[in-house]
Amino acid sequence: MTEGRLTPFFRDILGQDTLIERLREYIVDENTPHALLFVDKEGGEALPLALAFTRYLQCESPSEGDSCGRCRACLQMDTLAHPDVFPIFPVTKADSNDKPTSVDRLSDFRSMLSKEKRPLFSDWKTALRSENRQPQMYISEAEYLQHKLSYKSFQSKYRIVLVWLPELMNTPCANTLLKLIEEPPPGVIFLMVSTNPSAILPTIYSRLQRIRTATIPQNKIERYLSDHFGISSSAATEVSHLSQGNLRKALDLLRAENEGDYFSKFREASRILYLPIKGDPKLIKEKAEELHKLQRSEAIELLDIMLDVIREANSTIYGEPGCQYTRSEDKELVQQIANFQTLGMIPKMMEHIMTARAELSQNVMVKIVYFDLLVTLSLLFRGK
Secondary structure (H helix, E strand, C coil): CCCCCCCCCHHHCCCCHHHHHHHHHHHHCCCCCCEEEEECCCCCCHHHHHHHHHHHHHCCCCECCECCCCCHHHHHHHCCCCCCEEEECCECCCCCCCCCCHHHHHHHHHHHHHHCCCCCHHHHHHHHCCCCCCCEECHHHHHHHHHHHCCCCCCCCCEEEEEECHHHECHHHHHHHHHHHHCCCCCEEEEEEECCHHHCCHHHHCCCEEEECCCCCHHHHHHHHHHHHCCCHHHHHHHHHHCCCCHHHHHHHHHHHHCCCHHHHHHHHHHHHHHHHHCCHHHHHHHHHHHCCCCHHHHHHHHHHHHHHHHHHHHHHCCCCCCCCCCHHHHHHHHHHHHHCCCCHHHHHHHHHHHHHHHHHCCCCHHHHHHHHHHHHHHHHCCC
């Protein structure tokens, strides 16, 4: 994305040309839905795309299918300071009497976007310094928004409510916001960005027109890495393969590889996955106790890397070149895991790991989550 700007242009978005054309047509046809939901995995293109669409909607002189970058509205969007754009996101309470709103933490949100254009929820928790507190959207947020939207727009045709992670609204907030979505004031557009749409209040979800972003083609990520970081073709191919079509993951992998960090975690994830194959309850219990020392974000990251190990092992089952992107010192262990996998087991293994990930996100104790996961996988390997 353009350096120094918090919000991107359409040209900055990777692999979403069809969706971008659809968004342009909404404006040309003057038929923009009043409530859109952008859906993607964490670190995907959904938030950048929603921000780029916000910029395009507010731009005073769009040209060649993109925002101009020079008008008053574009300059305001550069710093996410447009008076008719209302960013809404989960926050934490200082105490039980606190009535927090996103505007209280907007400077933190801007700071996060200046560092990570495709932020993860863990990035936001770090910015909030809330490792053990679960951010959410409270009724005070919806009431504040009601008040702001009761006034006329400040300078634009549209007033845009940009909601990041609507699945984290608590019930009172969601019910209050539902009334605004059902009967929005003139010119108000809701743009929501979710990584877990099934957790959105059903009555809200049913009123949203969904846009699911596409997986970025591997060759586009390769080209991006080569152009922006000057890495070799082979390194770009390796990283883009492991990224599974997610640019943020590719960037994290590149940073970790430069620090020698990712592949040591890949090796640790492989060893953890091999424990259920051994099936020794004592070793499983000891490992769960050991992993309990990790920060919650580190424990979640390790689960994500376990999914990478399964995918690499899976390549041999499907007759693809086995472990072709795995470091030589890790190939034997990944191959052993592959030998015990069957096609029918793989979706179940991934489902169990995703369940464990969700539990960690909900502040369940790390050692309990990992112990339960490893025992469950052990039973799965034994056909139980």
